[in-house]
Amino acid sequence: MTIKFLAEDDRPREKFLLKGKNSLSDSELLAIIMGSGSRDESALDLARKIMASVNNNWHQLSLLSSKDLTKFKGVGEVKAISIIAALEIGRRRSVQEIPYKPIISNSDDAYLILKNQLSDLRTEEFWAIFMNQSNKVIHISKLTQGGISQSVVDVRILFKTALDHFSTGIIIAHNHPSGSLKPSKEDINITKKIREAGETLSIQLLDHIIITQDTYLSFSDEGLL
Structure with a gap:
């Protein structure tokens, strides 16, 4: 089964498995974090709408509160927390030093x-x-x-x-x-x-x-x- 025959909610995950994480757009990554959309639109459509509201900028998205995110139809408290938690992981990763890797010469x-x-x-x-x-x-x-x-x-x-x-x-x-x-x-x-x-x-x-x-x-x- 190719990606185009899958339900749209499943396409980013399938693309991740087939082509790797670097192949995904920002909206596709956000769709995976949310997991599902609403009755009226897929997770990918919802993700595109959210990313467009912050000019496709992850930093701007990280400034949104749970209350801000739940204003989007299809985003409940659980999805909002998932988005905020994922962005917080990214923030913490960015400020951590890469672990020192010793070199063995003898x-x-x-x-x-x-x-x-x-x-x-x-x-x-x-x-x-x-x-x-x-x-x-x-x-x-x-x-x-x-x-x-x-x-x-x-x-x-x-x-x-x-x-x-x-x-x-x-x-x-x-x-x-x-x-x-x-x-x-x-x-x-x-x-x-x-x-x-x-x-x-x-x-x-x-x-x-x-x-x-x-x-x-x-x-x-x-x-x-």
């Missing part, structure tokens, strides 16, 4: 990010740092936790997370509660498996770090990748 940078999570644990956990092409950290995730001597990671989950965040590089890490820095046979095998899977997806495994209570071992520094 194994010590990665260790400093993860040591507080892993150094004092009594059981093993497997974590990953996901980075963009500039080696900026875009996501950090704990993938598994296990027993005293082993934590098995699902490679599919690791790379699904990487793809979800458009990551081009990853650093994996786990702790050794025993205090030993020596990689186990399983550590070496999973590193190889992840590296090879990453090559297929063009997502580079940059390092695997083993963390103990007070120090770490880097596969990259040791030439084990």
Whole structure:
């Protein structure tokens, strides 16, 4: 079913799904926020009328009160609150700083990010740092936790997370509660498996770090990748 055959209230949502958020006009975005129109007009027609009343200016719309909005036929208190709440979210977003994304340039940078999570644990956990092409950290995730001597990671989950965040590089890490820095046979095998899977997806495994209570071992520094 193409967009033109849908009820007009459904068209902005369908367009969003088919073409993405950037394809929507201001009126279409407002129609999605409202969800429905009135008995006499669709949500899109109502949205066009509201936007026209403020010269298609979001700032001017944000100045309207709930009482102002309910003057439009088809806008009750619930819709008015939804519109005001959405605009308030936009206002708060605009004044917030973009979260600082550290850049990892060596194994010590990665260790400093993860040591507080892993150094004092009594059981093993497997974590990953996901980075963009500039080696900026875009996501950090704990993938598994296990027993005293082993934590098995699902490679599919690791790379699904990487793809979800458009990551081009990853650093994996786990702790050794025993205090030993020596990689186990399983550590070496999973590193190889992840590296090879990453090559297929063009997502580079940059390092695997083993963390103990007070120090770490880097596969990259040791030439084990």
